[in-house]
Amino acid sequence: MDDLAKILRLVQFADSALPVGAFSFSNGLESAIQQGIVHDAETLKAMVLSATKQAATLDGIALLVAHQAARMSDLCTIIAADEASYQRRLGEEMRLMTVRMGRKLGELGEHVAKTPLLADWMARVRSGTTPGTFPVGLAIVTSDLGIEASQAFAMHQYGVAAMMLGAALRLMRISFLETQAILLEVNGTVEDLYEQVRGGTLSDMRNFSPVTDILAAVHVKAHVRMFMN
Structure with a gap:
């Protein structure tokens, strides 16, 4: 029964309807569509795959390091991972996205997990x-709920893809059938990505994605915007 409860916790916190504000962001997709870089299912899939690879080598490592630290109640390492994740983002909108969602998740976690470690982190x-x-924030909450690091990593990767595909349905001519097919394919890459980064340290985090950074900069000055990034 404990395993079943963990499965349901995974489903709950991986749900795209989790009230952390993910629906307000497109992870750069809006600018990519406006600039003609993404214009059909194939180019959308290519961008989502690129985004999940980037997420694995940046936030994925921060999550895994913070998850291990949370299990040992090591707040200093958690804060170091927090700073590393934030400072490696160049665009102001990308920084806004991660801290706004992080704060909302922390507030949610305070109501469901109620652990001293989460309370200390949120106070800071x-x-x-x-x-x-x-x-x-996801690392701390999932650790508190007994969710394994690999599962938390998978949740994060799923969230990146689901956010972008949900935005695509509102931004371009594409069907639910096509986005679900893309999501299934993207989900199939998570194990390989996890194996690539599972032993990484904070110094291994990298975020080289110049096209995404340029698109994010363009979006800041866009006259017509549906999403915050």
Whole structure:
């Protein structure tokens, strides 16, 4: 029964309807569509695959490091992972996305997990002494709920893809059937990505994605915007 409860916790916190504000962001997709880089199912799939690879080598490592630290109640390492995740983002909108979602997840976690570690982290987020990024918040909450690090990593990867595909349905001419086919294919890459980063340290985090950074910069000054990034 404990295994079944963990499965349901995974489903609950991986749900795209989780009230952390993911629906407000497109992870750069809106600009990509406006600039003609994404214009059909194939180009959408290519961008989502690129985004999930980038997420694995950046936030994925921060999440895994913070998850291990949370199990040992090591707040110093958690804060280091938080700073590393935030500082490696160049665009202001990308930073806004991660801290806004991170804070909302932390507030949600305070109501369901209610652990001293989460309370300490959120106190520092509110005081401005740590940014409060989404992957680190997810690491703390999932650790508190008994969800394994690999499963938390998979949840994060799924969230990146689901966010972008949900935005695509509102931004371009594409069907639910096509986005679900893309999601299934993207989900199939998660094990390989996990194996690539599972032993990574904070110094291994990398975020080289110049096209995404340019699109994010373009989006800041866009006259017509549906999403916050």
